[in-house]
Amino acid sequence: xxxxxxxxxxxxxxxxxxxxxxxxxxxxxxxxxxxxxxxxxxxxxxxxxxxxxxxxxxxxxxxxxxxxxxxxxxxxxxxxxxxxxxxxxxxxxxxxxxxxxxxxxxxxxxxxxxxxxxxxxxxxxxxxxxxxxxxxxxxxxxxxxxxxxxxxxxxxxxxxxxxxxxxxxxxxxxxxxxxxxxxxxxxxxxxxxxxxxxxxxxxxxxxxxxxxxxxxxxxxxxxxxxxxxxxxxxxx
Numbered sequence: 317x318x319x320x321x322x323x324x325x326x327x328x329x330x331x332x333x334x335x336x337x338x339x340x341x342x343x344x345x346x347x348x349x350x351x352x353x354x355x356x357x358x359x360x361x362x363x364x365x366x367x368x369x370x371x372x373x374x375x376x377x378x379x380x381x382x383x384x385x386x387x388x389x390x391x392x393x394x395x396x397x398x399x400x401x402x403x404x405x406x407x408x409x410x411x412x413x414x415x416x417x418x419x420x421x422x423x424x425x426x427x428x429x430x431x432x433x434x435x436x437x438x439x440x441x442x443x444x445x446x447x448x449x450x451x452x453x454x455x456x457x458x459x460x461x462x463x464x465x466x467x468x469x470x471x472x473x474x475x476x477x478x479x480x481x482x483x484x485x486x487x488x489x490x491x492x493x494x495x496x497x498x499x500x501x502x503x504x505x506x507x508x509x510x511x512x513x514x515x516x517x518x519x520x521x522x523x524x525x526x527x528x529x530x531x532x533x534x535x536x537x538x539x540x541x542x543x544x545x546x547x548x549x550x551x552x
Contacts, residue, residue, distance in 0.1 A: 336542040339506065339549060342531050343499045349536035350495045355386070356534040357491045358502055360509060363528040366521045368482040373520055375488065376481040378459050379512040383501040384476025386494035387429075391470055392416065394433035394441050394455070399466060406470040408432075413440055420444050426451060432461045432469045480513060488513065495533060506531070511551045 331345050343358075350356045366373040393403035393411040403411035410416060410428060417440050419425045424447070431448060433441050433455040441448070441455060448454045455461040459479050463469050480490045492505045517525050529541040 331539070333537065333540075336540045336545075338545060339503055339531075339541060340499060342539040342541050343502055345539045346531055346533050346536060347495060347499065349539075350533040352533075352535040355494045355496045356536065357385075357387070358493050358495060358497075358531065358533050360488075360490050360492050360506055361530040361532070361538065362488040362513060362526065364482060364486050364488065364513075364521075365523050365525050365527050366482060366486050366518060368484065368486050370520070373518045374482055375513065375516050375518065376458060376479070377512060377516050378477055378479050379509060380472050381476040381478060381492065381505040382508055383493060383497060383505055385478060385491050386497060387491070389430050389473050390428040391473055392428040392431045393466060393470065394431065394437040395466060396434065396436060399434070403466050403470065406467040407474050408466075408470055413437060417441070417444050420447055426453070428453075430461065430473050431455050432463070432466065432473075434464055434466060435462055438462060478509075480509065480516075492531075507549045507551065510546060510549055514547070514550045 337345065346358060364375060366375060368374045390409045391407065393408040394413060394416065395403050395411055396413065400411045421444055426447075431441070431453045438455070445454055457463070460469055460472065460477075478490055478492075480488050482488055490509055492509060493502045497505075514525070524543070526543040526546055529543055529546050530538040531541060532538040
């Protein structure tokens with residue numbers, strides 16, 4: 317295990333790390349623990365009562381956070397030549413077709429955060445799937461990144477759209493904003509995300525759905541939330 321820095325250990329020792337807190341109290345601890353010299357990201361980590369090995373128990377979706385993520389996303393759009401300008405005007409940082417795929421293939425160019433594509437470009441994208449896939453960059457209709465409505469897709473991403481999905485350990489990790497947002501905006505983002513995840517509960521999932529919840533900053537220790545109290549935050 318990597319050694320923890322002095323600031324991290326000081327923060328971890330400043331509260332009871334085994335206790336489950338209310339959201340506002342947890343965010344206060346996270347805020348006080350964020351001592352890095354940059355605007356740390358606040359992340360939510362969920363352990364779900366599902367078995368993601370089964371297709372009908374995988375939890376996956378997207379949500380536009382009320383206050384965004386605070387991160388400027390670089391977007392690459394795979395579109396036909398006659399739609400390149402449309403994509404650029406909508407806010408894409410890069411737009412094109414085969415020439416972009418070749419650059420990724422030949423130069424291992426990955427200077428972007430999100431890839432979107434129109435359905436008629438998926439044959440081109442498929443050729444570089446082995447590069448994009450492991451990076452979590454492969455466009456997918458389920459997340460709205462394979463669509464003919466390029467303008468809307470780009471605008472949603474720029475507005476703070478995030479994807480949530482269970483990994484092999486049935487965990488979800490999602491950025492929910494920056495420390496500079498303040499507790500109120502972070503709480504609203506987290507409530508919106510929790511609501512989306514709860515609404516996405518698979519019908520085949522039995523027993524307690526939310527098993528554990530932790531909120532943390534980029535460099536700070538995790539603070540546990542009460543799963544039961546978390547359910548009270550969910551918008552009905």
